[in-house]
Amino acid sequence: MSAPQQPATTDLDDPVDLPDADEASDDPVVEPVDPVTDGTDEADEDEDEAQDEDDEEGSSGDDLLVREGDVAGDYLERLLDILDKDGDIDLDVEGDRASVAIVGGRLGDLIGPDGATLEALQELTRLAVAQSTGVRSRLMLDIGGFRAKRRADLTALGSETAKRVAQSRQPERLSPMNPFERKVVHDVIAGVAGVRSESEGEEPNRRVVVLPDK
Numbered sequence: 001m002s003a004p005q006q007p008a009t010t011d012l013d014d015p016v017d018l019p020d021a022d023e024a025s026d027d028p029v030v031e032p033v034d035p036v037t038d039g040t041d042e043a044d045e046d047e048d049e050a051q052d053e054d055d056e057e058g059s060s061g062d063d064l065l066v067r068e069g070d071v072a073g074d075y076l077e078r079l080l081d082i083l084d085k086d087g088d089i090d091l092d093v094e095g096d097r098a099s100v101a102i103v104g105g106r107l108g109d110l111i112g113p114d115g116a117t118l119e120a121l122q123e124l125t126r127l128a129v130a131q132s133t134g135v136r137s138r139l140m141l142d143i144g145g146f147r148a149k150r151r152a153d154l155t156a157l158g159s160e161t162a163k164r165v166a167q168s169r170q171p172e173r174l175s176p177m178n179p180f181e182r183k184v185v186h187d188v189i190a191g192v193a194g195v196r197s198e199s200e201g202e203e204p205n206r207r208v209v210v211l212p213d214k
Helices: 056-081 115-134 148-168 179-190
Strands: 002-004 030-032 088-094 097-103 140-143 173-174 197-201 207-212
Touching: 002 148, 056 088, 056 097, 056 115, 056 179, 088 173, 115 140, 115 148, 148 173, 148 179, 148 197, 148 207
Parallel strands: 097 140
Antiparallel strands: 002 088, 030 173, 088 097, 173 207, 197 207
């Protein structure tokens, strides 16, 4: 679904401040690490949880995700108007979460350094959705294709790291990532034979460790 945006026609006296950006982490790099033996939990905040639902419950869940997307779209449309930004809102459902993307226009300042502003806007959008639906939202926001490109880069990184670990049998640690980024890497590692992945550390320094299977 796409809702073309028009520049706002109302002059605003006061500038609009965006949320403070989270501290950005460096791009993932590979570092050698001693084998992890503490059984660190690899389940991150945004990792999928196993669910056993019947058809009726599944349908109800889909309806909720569609509603989440609609609420998020309205919220972001108003934000674009306030900021006098041009952009289209694309709504979708991916798996068990709503997905919203702002595309077109000059959107770089809504992404911020290493996606820090994007992360803050995603949290604000989730809060707006939760306030409307009464349910905690796991909605995913992308702006200007930033997250899609990041996913592709992390997929390549995870695949290359998994191959090295499978051959060398030596664990490797990646640099700190947010929950979305760790989820992408965990999914890649899960599809490679002979290796496994865990998460270690505390936010905002939580990271993925790739280890050989025992």
